[in-house]
Amino acid sequence: MTTTPPTPRTRKSPEQVRTATHQAVIDLLCDPQGEDLTIPAIAHRAGVNHTSIYRRWGSLDALLADMVTTRLESTSPLNDTGTLRGDLLAWAQASAASIRTPEGRALVRAVILSMPNTTQSQDERAQHFRRRMHSIEQIRERATTRGETPPPLEQILDQLVAPFYLRAIFGIDPPTTGYPETLVNRLLGNEHPHPTNH
Amino acid sequence: MTTTPPTPRTRKSPEQVRTATHQAVIDLLCDPQGEDLTIPAIAHRAGVNHTSIYRRWGSLDALLADMVTTRLESTSPLNDTGTLRGDLLAWAQASAASIRTPEGRALVRAVILSMPNTTQSQDERAQHFRRRMHSIEQIRERATTRGETPPPLEQILDQLVAPFYLRAIFGIDPPTTGYPETLVNRLLGNEHPHPTNH
Structure with a gap:
């Protein structure tokens, strides 16, 4: 896969926020620059407001757990x-x-x-x-x-x-x-x- | 082990900085509050200036690698x-x-x-x-x-x-x-x- 540049911040549906946020986590984890995995960094790359991420998932742990569950279910x-x-x-x-x-x-x-x-x-x-x-x-x-x-x-x-x-x-x-x-x-x-x- | 409160920031020798910084990493990783492991958080808990940490180790990865090597050598x-x-x-x-x-x-x-x-x-x-x-x-x-x-x-x-x-x-x-x-x-x-x- 290739890493994607930060997505422009436009109005997104809840499902689009979820997909973009999950993809941003994967991209950051694969990023050769090795930027730290933080909610602000994820929000920036996903093109969503970091308050949306805190509101939806509450914490980085919870976001990662949701992402992992979704991905593993879709690929297994x-x-x-x-x-x-x-x-x-x-x-x-x-x-x-x-x-x-x-x-x-x-x-x-x-x-x-x-x-x-x-x-x-x-x-x-x-x-x-x-x-x-x-x-x-x-x-x-x-x-x-x-x-x-x-x-x-x-x-x-x-x-x-x-x-x-x-x-x-x-x-x-x-x-x-x-x-x-x-x-x-x-x-x-x-x-x-x-x-x-x- | 018990987690320790942040150490007061006093003048420390390089070896004291190293020991305090390593211990702060372990404490944060064991911390029931689950604070994110970042260089500022480590510096705060160790009672050292975060610039000292950046100067000495350059990155969180390098600090962790040094800590792990030291601990594993001393315990194995x-x-x-x-x-x-x-x-x-x-x-x-x-x-x-x-x-x-x-x-x-x-x-x-x-x-x-x-x-x-x-x-x-x-x-x-x-x-x-x-x-x-x-x-x-x-x-x-x-x-x-x-x-x-x-x-x-x-x-x-x-x-x-x-x-x-x-x-x-x-x-x-x-x-x-x-x-x-x-x-x-x-x-x-x-x-x-x-x-x-x-």
């Missing part, structure tokens, strides 16, 4: 492949493709920046985490319905989700071939050598 | 346990203990915030990453010297390092018993039987 359609292994592989393939793009890495960064960073909000953090792990929970539920036994959520987190986050954070691209398969095989065991079978 | 003594397995286990135990504390989680957050966030700095990111992975590289080198065959760095990253980062980010405490052993067994295989893996 989760088709039922018919097996736990197939579903996890599809999730991993989508994640691998995403973190190869600046926008995908920016999204991971936004997820992290939007975490409530207080010592008292363990519950809030856990809630935030469950929202982010919604797609993994869906995969687990489908597996259970089919009569499969999925690994515990925390194990999927450690073995499948965590590597993508860390690679996105440090900008370490995943290996170009076989990486999703490697992670899924480590998680489920290697008894199905061809992950797309049955 | 890496004794040679005599085996690859023992060294990795010691690393994992120290990491598990660290992310149970607000300061430990703040440190992980600072590592992430200090990442160069530009699309053009893949090299810079990789360098930053290698500095953060220095202790893991030391463990690998010692193993090779002993005649052991350590897993590739990226595999250690995916299976041992990544889970701690993700748990610190989302505030998900690791299981209270056996977690370091579980991760190391997954990484190295379970030939030294300890029934913590599944």
Whole structure:
């Protein structure tokens, strides 16, 4: 993607404000100049008044959380492949493709920046985490319905989700071939050598 | 740890400025009020002039990187346990203990915030990453010297390092018993039987 210059400030509908503001966050996170991510900077780039942003979202954390939820929902359609292994592989393939793009890495960064960073909000953090792990929970539920036994959520987190986050954070691209398969095989065991079978 | 009130601004030696500034970053990252991490906010809390901070570190990223390096070096003594397995286990135990504390989680957050966030700095990111992975590289080198065959760095990253980062980010405490052993067994295989893996 390319970063866009600040948008001229014209009258916008609430939905246009939302879209422009979300895009401004992504652009700032991808910006080679590395300008700090602040509400005034976002407002300037989005071409909206910063008071509109404070009124609508209240805080930068809340804006980031809304942006992340919207983007992740729009980019993570989760088709039922018919097996736990197939579903996890599809999730991993989508994640691998995403973190190869600046926008995908920016999204991971936004997820992290939007975490409530207080010592008292363990519950809030856990809630935030469950929202982010919604797609993994869906995969687990489908597996259970089919009569499969999925690994515990925390194990999927450690073995499948965590590597993508860390690679996105440090900008370490995943290996170009076989990486999703490697992670899924480590998680489920290697008894199905061809992950797309049955 | 408890957060401290802003320090009165008195004449400080360069080393005192550095210590006070680093502590102010940690305090702000742990602060239940969640004040944004900016150089003026850091200067205020540290009781130093913000121009001193700009002069010394140049940018927030650079300050965070310096703080992280200093803290991680002071808190990660890496004794040679005599085996690859023992060294990795010691690393994992120290990491598990660290992310149970607000300061430990703040440190992980600072590592992430200090990442160069530009699309053009893949090299810079990789360098930053290698500095953060220095202790893991030391463990690998010692193993090779002993005649052991350590897993590739990226595999250690995916299976041992990544889970701690993700748990610190989302505030998900690791299981209270056996977690370091579980991760190391997954990484190295379970030939030294300890029934913590599944």
